[in-house]
Amino acid sequence: MPLSHLPSPAVRKTLRQLGANIREARLKRRLPMSVVAERAATSRPTLSRLEKGDPAVSIGIYAATLQALGLLGDLLALADPGKDAVGQELTAAALPKRARINKSQSDRHEGG
Numbered sequence: 001m002p003l004s005h006l007p008s009p010a011v012r013k014t015l016r017q018l019g020a021n022i023r024e025a026r027l028k029r030r031l032p033m034s035v036v037a038e039r040a041a042t043s044r045p046t047l048s049r050l051e052k053g054d055p056a057v058s059i060g061i062y063a064a065t066l067q068a069l070g071l072l073g074d075l076l077a078l079a080d081p082g083k084d085a086v087g088q089e090l091t092a093a094a095l096p097k098r099a100r101i102n103k104s105q106s107d108r109h110e111g112g
Helices: 009-028 031-037 044-051 059-068 085-093 102-111
Strands: none
Touching: 009 044, 009 059, 031 044, 031 059, 044 059
16 A cells, blocks of 8 residues: 655645645636636535645646636646756756767768
């Protein structure tokens, strides 16, 4: 049986902030929890847990809630390779210092 996962303090803080952001977006749209929960195909108690940053709420519920608020596109920005500075640095560091053509490549380019 798997052990239950206890997220780090940083993860819990981030989820609380994300939940607060979603709650604020809902309130700015003047949408009651019942309407957003229905549009997200979830229950009002689950939406309440999401807005409080409960780490047990699935990412699918987060995505459905963001869609219900018209914010689903923002989810795509997470882990965007184009914005991954560390990944880009690692890729750049792994590039060869010089480009060389080996004999088999040279023969193919010459038509032979």
